Amino acid sequence: MTTPELTVPLLRIQTRSGERYDSAIDLERVRAAHRPLHTARTEVTADGNTAAAIATLQMWRAVIYPGFPITPSTKWIETVAAHVAAQPDGIKRVKLLEAEHAVADYMAGAAAACRDLVFPTATSSVGLDHMTETTRSLGASGLGNVMIIDVYRATANYPLCIEGDPSDTLAHRDDGFIQIAARGKQQIYDTVLQAPCLGMHPDVMTPTMPGYYGIKDSHRNARLTVEADSAIHAFQDRWIRPCPLPGLINGDTAFGNCVTSRFFQGFKLEQKRRMEKVFEVLPAIGGDFERTFGRPGLAFFDAAGWPESGGVDLAVVSMLTPFPSAAVREKLRRARAVLVVNQAHHMGRGHLTLDVADALGNLPSAPRVLSAFAGLGGADVSESTWEAMLDVGRRALAGEDVADGRIYHEGAAL
Amino acid sequence: MSSYKETATRESCFQPGSTLCPGCMESVAFQNIGRVTDNGVKTIFTIGTSCGEVSTLAFPDVVAWGRGNAPPEAFEKSFSIIHNVFESAPTLAESIRDVADVLTSCGALQRPVQVLSFSGDGGAIAIGLRPLLHTIHRRTRITITVLVNEFFANTGFQYSPAATPFSDTSTTPAVGPTPGNLNMPLDYVHLAIAAGADLVAQISPAHGKLFMKTVEKSLECQGTAVLFVPAPCISGWKYDDGRTVELALLGARCGIFPTFIWERGQGGAVKDCPLEASERPRIEEFLAPQRRFAHLVETRKDTGEVVARPGREQTLEKLRAWTESNVERLYALAKLK
Numbered sequence: 019m020t021t022p023e024l025t026v027p028l029l030r031i032q033t034r035s036g037e038r039y040d041s042a043i044d045l046e047r048v049r050a051a052h053r054p055l056h057t058a059r060t061e062v063t064a065d066g067n068t069a070a071a072i073a074t075l076q077m078w079r080a081v082i083y084p085g086f087p088i089t090p091s092t093k094w095i096e097t098v099a100a101h102v103a104a105q106p107d108g109i110k111r112v113k114l115l116e117a118e119h120a121v122a123d124y125m126a127g128a129a130a131a132c133r134d135l136v137f138p139t140a141t142s143s144v145g146l147d148h149m150t151e152t153t154r155s156l157g158a159s160g161l162g163n164v165m166i167i168d169v170y171r172a173t174a175n176y177p178l179c180i181e182g183d184p185s186d187t188l189a190h191r192d193d194g195f196i197q198i199a200a201r202g203k204q205q206i207y208d209t210v211l212q213a214p215c216l217g218m219h220p221d222v223m224t225p226t227m228p229g230y231y232g233i234k235d236s237h238r239n240a241r242l243t244v245e246a247d248s249a250i251h252a253f254q255d256r257w258i259r260p261c262p263l264p265g266l267i268n269g270d271t272a273f274g275n276c277v278t279s280r281f282f283q284g285f286k287l288e289q290k291r292r293m294e295k296v297f298e299v300l301p302a303i304g305g306d307f308e309r310t311f312g313r314p315g316l317a318f319f320d321a322a323g324w325p326e327s328g329g330v331d332l333a334v335v336s337m338l339t340p341f342p343s344a345a346v347r348e349k350l351r352r353a354r355a356v357l358v359v360n361q362a363h364h365m366g367r368g369h370l371t372l373d374v375a376d377a378l379g380n381l382p383s384a385p386r387v388l389s390a391f392a393g394l395g396g397a398d399v400s401e402s403t404w405e406a407m408l409d410v411g412r413r414a415l416a417g418e419d420v421a422d423g424r425i426y427h428e429g430a431a432l
Numbered sequence: 433m434s435s436y437k438e439t440a441t442r443e444s445c446f447q448p449g450s451t452l453c454p455g456c457m458e459s460v461a462f463q464n465i466g467r468v469t470d471n472g473v474k475t476i477f478t479i480g481t482s483c484g485e486v487s488t489l490a491f492p493d494v495v496a497w498g499r500g501n502a503p504p505e506a507f508e509k510s511f512s513i514i515h516n517v518f519e520s521a522p523t524l525a526e527s528i529r530d531v532a533d534v535l536t537s538c539g540a541l542q543r544p545v546q547v548l549s550f551s552g553d554g555g556a557i558a559i560g561l562r563p564l565l566h567t568i569h570r571r572t573r574i575t576i577t578v579l580v581n582e583f584f585a586n587t588g589f590q591y592s593p594a595a596t597p598f599s600d601t602s603t604t605p606a607v608g609p610t611p612g613n614l615n616m617p618l619d620y621v622h623l624a625i626a627a628g629a630d631l632v633a634q635i636s637p638a639h640g641k642l643f644m645k646t647v648e649k650s651l652e653c654q655g656t657a658v659l660f661v662p663a664p665c666i667s668g669w670k671y672d673d674g675r676t677v678e679l680a681l682l683g684a685r686c687g688i689f690p691t692f693i694w695e696r697g698q699g700g701a702v703k704d705c706p707l708e709a710s711e712r713p714r715i716e717e718f719l720a721p722q723r724r725f726a727h728l729v730e731t732r733k734d735t736g737e738v739v740a741r742p743g744r745e746q747t748l749e750k751l752r753a754w755t756e757s758n759v760e761r762l763y764a765l766a767k768l769k
């Protein structure tokens with residue numbers, strides 16, 4: 019084979035991970051090949067999967083969409099496929115693999131091949147479990163350009179329940195992904211747009227897993243404000259800069275080496291440090307998003323409050339991993355008791371309860387932390403269920419001995 | 433095609449320092465494939481967890497890859513490698529190929545890239561049969577290399593679906609009356625053809641020139657090329673120093689793993705392994721030097737002849753019958769177009 023006549027000279031840069039050949043990949047050509055989906059801010063009606071699909075389609079850095087169907091995330095890949103099929107001369111491609119495991123492997127290779135492109139997919143429940151062997155590699159890889167959109171669905175298959183609780187995402191807390199929960203179509207769209215800015219930030223370089231509730235959010239329609247592609251590009255370009263480390267194509271490098279325990283410590287330390295940087299970078303991205311688009315950006319909590327005034331308040335944690343312990347401590351430090359409502363099965367007091375209790379543990383007079391489970395399998399949490407849970411909180415404050423960690427459904431403690 | 437002499441003097445991307453066993457055929461394969469890929473095209477390897485990976489990619493001491501003497505500014509000599517999980521090498525290679533193709537399609541990448549995947553037989557045809565066949569099925573323009581040592585060597589020589597019948601493995605031990613592995617090997621050559629590969633070969637570096645030419649051809653293939661490389665394993669096959677190439681040749685010639693090269697649309701050929709059994713070396717010659725078959729054959733002290741151990745006569749005949757069918761099968765496959 020001979021090398022064709024080249025128009026771009028190469029600039030070689032030495033990095034701690036090997037040589038990087040700048041301009042071996044001319045990203046401007048990728049940007050130029052993007053066909054805008056929207057040229058102006060537009061109002062549409064969309065379900066959650068469509069909102070997530072539109073967001074990923076609007077990114078010029080997303081050119082390959084690997085996927086495998088599973089309820090309730092399937093419409094993401096279908097929507098992307100319909101768009102790509104309608105533009106056969108565009109550069110975007112859908113990649114249908116034989117299983118989620120292969121999707122995750124594919125994303126590892128693709129994201130390592132070019133660290134400046136974004137590789138999104140969507141999955142749910144056992145689909146995410148099927149990826150696990152590689153999600154753990156990805157979590158430690160430094161490949162912040164990988165995004166797995168997790169449409170929450172109960173895990174596992176005995177019994178099989180296709181409705182949405184976040185037990186799938188919570189089973190993957192330690193895979194190494196940044197996990198952000200979104201509620202409502204607008205927040206889904208906005209979160210997907212911001213996630214690569216966070217993951218690909220040079221201090222963070224950690225893959226992202228935005229998520230939302232299956233069925234309730236994935237399948238129900240609502241109004242959605244869609245931004246112009248050009249506005250999205252301008253926002254993302256402020257945050258996403260060329261990766262400082264070499265990829266497989268523009269580098270002379272190795273990924274996925276073996277190490278002895280002596281060096282393993284260093285790799286894990288770096289992984290943790292990168293994850294901790296999320297606490298600094300996320301609010302900055304969220305703030306910029308709000309200034310740019312006039313809607314709340316990424317934050318540790320979802321804006322929420324208790325409908326009635328009185329001694330009760332509600333805080334919804336949207337940042338699942340890394341868990342924003344300091345922010346939780348600050349928010350709850352004056353509470354007398356905290357009732358943590360867990361929506362996912364846990365053999366103990368609940369994933370969230372443990373994190374909240376841990377966050378409050380060091381306070382000089384820590385509030386009492388109570389645990390409840392509600393909305394399992396995506397069940398509605400009715401007003402009577404809220405009342406029943408609150409009753410436990412009130413009785414605990416009155417000094418009564420109350421049962422902790424019960425499952426609540428339709429107003430009853432089970 | 434380059435001349436053999438020219439190819440043989442190129443700089444391999446496989447560099448000194450690996451901890452593969454001395455006498456391991458995999459290092460010979462890496463060395464030679466590494467030379468063929470020094471062809472003016474940037475090279476990317478993917479590799480599954482295996483002997484070939486753990487022995488060459490240990491950070492920071494043994495990274496036995498890269499074109500060491502090439503000037504760093506020479507992009508076409510630059511070399512990248514990625515290891516992910518045990519079964520993932522073909523999928524990784526496919527994704528890299530796709531990214532390079534998309535970038536090329538919009539003019540963002542102007543220099544060519546060649547992508548090769550490496551797996552052991554465990555990674556490719558046991559745990560990884562599904563990704564292997566699907567990557568082939570999607571007609572990916574890559575070279576898939578499977579280093580067939582007939583074991584999960586890295587974890588201590590457990591059975592793999594490529595194991596020769598009646599071989600002793602750590603999970604199909606030849607103990608008491610049980611004569612080792614009772615399973616017939618998976619017909620991976622046929623599977624690769626059926627899945628849609630454009631070039632399928634079974635060839636070891638013991639057939640030096642042909643091996644190099646086949647690798648070179650695989651890099652020019654417009655679809656998926658699959659190279660199954662029989663790889664005598666000195667530690668698991670348990671033979672004496674210096675016999676690796678001899679055993680690779682004997683195994684091929686006696687019909688245990690005949691050299692076979694096939695191209696879609698043209699058909700193929702079995703090389704150096706006659707269809708007529710009497711014209712091939714006896715399988716006993718291949719079996720005798722390897723202690724994984726010590727329960728099956730012995731060498732008579734008086735005549736030097738290799739014969740079945742008492743009580744193993746029928747087992748040896750079964751292995752001979754399987755070998756016969758193996759050769760016939762490959763001759764039949766060669767006729768496929």
Ligand SMILES: Cc1ncc(C[n+]2csc(CCOP(=O)(O)OP(=O)(O)O)c2C)c(N)n1
Binds near residue numbers: 481483484518552585
């Ligand atoms: C999912 C999974 N299961 C098991 C293993 C353990 N394991 C690592 S390498 C290996 C065997 C590799 O066999 P093969 O692909 O034939 O390569 P070889 O070691 O023979 O070179 C096994 C079983 C693993 N790494 N991952």
Ligand code: SF4
Binds near residue numbers: 451
């Ligand atoms: S165990 Fe076998 S395959 Fe592995 S390095 Fe040693 S000789 Fe090679």
